[in-house]
Every structure is written in C-alpha cells, then in structure tokens.
Amino acid sequence: MQIRFTKMQGAGNDFVVLDETRGLLGLSPAQYRFLADRHFGVGADQILSVRPAPEAGIDFEYAIHNADGGEVEQCGNGARCFARYVHDRGLTDKSVIRVKTLSGVIAPELVADGRVRVDMGRPELRPAQVPFDAAGLAPRSEGAAQLWPLLLDDASTQWVMPVSMGNPHAVLWVDDADTAPVAVLGPQIERHPRFPQRVNAGFLQRLSRSEVRLRVFERGAGETLACGTGACAAVVAGIRQGLLDTQVQVHTRGGLLGIAWSGNDADSVFMTGPATFVFDGQIEIPEAP
Numbered sequence: 001m002q003i004r005f006t007k008m009q010g011a012g013n014d015f016v017v018l019d020e021t022r023g024l025l026g027l028s029p030a031q032y033r034f035l036a037d038r039h040f041g042v043g044a045d046q047i048l049s050v051r052p053a054p055e056a057g058i059d060f061e062y063a064i065h066n067a068d069g070g071e072v073e074q075c076g077n078g079a080r081c082f083a084r085y086v087h088d089r090g091l092t093d094k095s096v097i098r099v100k101t102l103s104g105v106i107a108p109e110l111v112a113d114g115r116v117r118v119d120m121g122r123p124e125l126r127p128a129q130v131p132f133d134a135a136g137l138a139p140r141s142e143g144a145a146q147l148w149p150l151l152l153d154d155a156s157t158q159w160v161m162p163v164s165m166g167n168p169h170a171v172l173w174v175d176d177a178d179t180a181p182v183a184v185l186g187p188q189i190e191r192h193p194r195f196p197q198r199v200n201a202g203f204l205q206r207l208s209r210s211e212v213r214l215r216v217f218e219r220g221a222g223e224t225l226a227c228g229t230g231a232c233a234a235v236v237a238g239i240r241q242g243l244l245d246t247q248v249q250v251h252t253r254g255g256l257l258g259i260a261w262s263g264n265d266a267d268s269v270f271m272t273g274p275a276t277f278v279f280d281g282q283i284e285i286p287e288a289p
C-alpha cells in the first residue's frame with residue numbers, strides 16, 4: 001500500500017504524521033512499526049494520525065502510536081506538531097485547536113513567536129490512577145510529594161515519583177542527566193511490574209528553581225531527544241517536592257521546553273515549545289500481516 005506522510009519534529013522528538021481526515025488508513029501495529037523503523041521504514045519515535053472531529057465542539061481527533069506499534073494516550077511534542085500541521089496544511093484556520101486524544105481533549109495554540117503552547121490538562125498523582133501498584137510499599141515523603149521504591153534487577157532500590165499526564169511517567173532525580181545510566185535503568189523502569197501499563201522513565205537534574213535538565217527513556221520508543229509529557233511530569237514532581245517554581249525551563253537533548261504549573265492539582269500544566277516540518281514523502285508499506 002502506497003501512503004503519503006509528513007515528517008515533523010518537536011525538540012528532536014520525531015514523528016511521521018498521517019492525514020486521515022479524508023479516510024482512515026486502518027494500519028496494523030506491524031505497519032506502524034514499519035513506518036517508525038529507522039532502517040526499513042521512514043523512522044520516528046511516534047506515528048501521529050490526524051482524524052476528523054468525532055463530535056461537535058471538537059476540531060480534530062489525533063491518534064498516537066509508539067515506535068513499537070502500541071497506541072498510547074497522549075504525546076506532548078506530538079500535540080504541538082499536530083497543531084502546526086493542521087494549521088499550515090490548511091485543515092483549519094483556527095489558532096487554538098481542540099483535539100481529542102485517548103486521554104481526553106487538549107487545546108494546542110499557535111503563538112506569535114512560532115512556537116506552540118498546549119494546555120496539557122491536569123496531572124494525576126494518585127498512584128493507582130497513574131497506574132502504579134503501590135501494594136505493600138512504604139512511600140517516602142518529600143515536601144508535598146510521595147516517592148516510591150522500585151526494586152531493580154541488581155537488587156538496588158530506585159525512588160521514583162509516579163505522575164500521569166494522561167500517559168504514565170516515573171520521575172527520578174539524578175545528579176547529572178548527561179551521565180545518568182539511562183540505558184541501564186530506563187528499560188528496567190519502563191517494564192517494571194509495578195507499572196502494569198509500563199511507564200516513561202524521566203531522569204531529572206535540577207539546575208535551579210526554574211531550570212532543569214531532563215532525559216526520558218520512553219515507553220515503546222526508548223530514549224528520545226525530548227518528551228513533552230515527560231517534561232510536564234518532571235516539573236509537576238519538582239514543584240510538588242518544593243524544589244521548583246511554577247515556571248520552569250526544561251533543557252532536553254533536542255531543545256528547550258517551557259513548562260508552567262500552579263502547583264494546584266485542579267490546574268492544568270502548560271507546555272510551550274517548537275514544532276517543525278522536516279519533509280514530505282511517500283512510501284510503499286507491506287500489506288497488514
């Protein structure tokens with residue numbers, strides 16, 4: 001099957017964008033994996049499928065598939081690229097675009113300086129809702145936050161803060177993000193049995209009360225150059241622990257993201273960052289196995 005696609009990236013987190021507004025492609029997990037494959041396909045961290053509005057008051061729906069072919073609830077960098085795509089390709093003339101995702105409706109806004117600002121909704125900090133299985137564990141209180149112990153393969157314990165931004169995150173503090181053992185700890189945390197839906201693992205270094213450095217080993221994609229929902233989760237964790245202010249610059253390997261949160265659970269987290277077209281293309285993909 002021949003399909004047309006657009007390659008985009010947001011702070012180095014890269015995407016294949018598919019326009020399904022005139023008809024769904026009905027791709028299989030194996031076909032999503034093929035598109036994401038950096039040797040046999042196009043190459044991407046996630047595949048974003050732009051679909052028609054499912055109901056009144058909503059402008060579009062967008063589906064997110066990780067490189068491993070699994071569909072997920074939310075993607076922050078993807079939301080910015082989605083908004084840039086539908087606006088610049090003439091699918092809408094709105095600058096605030098309401099889009100339905102598996103985890104609910106978010107509202108990316110194209111702002112004057114060319115970046116995109118997204119209301120990412122409220123964080124979820126109740127362990128069972130992340131979901132994180134806390135049965136039999138004793139948390140450690142840090143400020144207004146609870147950190148939970150994860151027993152790792154080498155019998156060491158890693159203290160993490162579970163946070164959901166619609167998708168699950170485990171945030172842990174490191175002294176130096178650049179030298180943190182992301183390749184060793186990331187896979188163990190991603191598939192830890194205490195996270196029944198697996199988890200995105202964020203390695204967070206505090207530079208000041210308003211600047212952090214973050215690396216994320218993403219569920220279903222491995223380490224990416226940036227993770228938008230991961231940046232939101234990391235800042236929520238830091239604010240909850242009393243270590244960060246309400247506006248934080250998040251340095252990722254792929255670029256800078258601005259995150260803002262009041263510290264009140266009832267309030268949304270806001271993320272601002274870049275969204276960039278890379279190229280358009282078409283590719284022959286194998287029929288669905």
Ligand SMILES: N[C@H](CCC[C@H](N)C(=O)O)C(=O)O
Nearest residue numbers: 075076077167218219228229
């Ligand atoms: N790997 C994530 C989805 C993509 C999130 C990330 N690319 C972002 O920008 O938020 C998950 O399985 O929940």
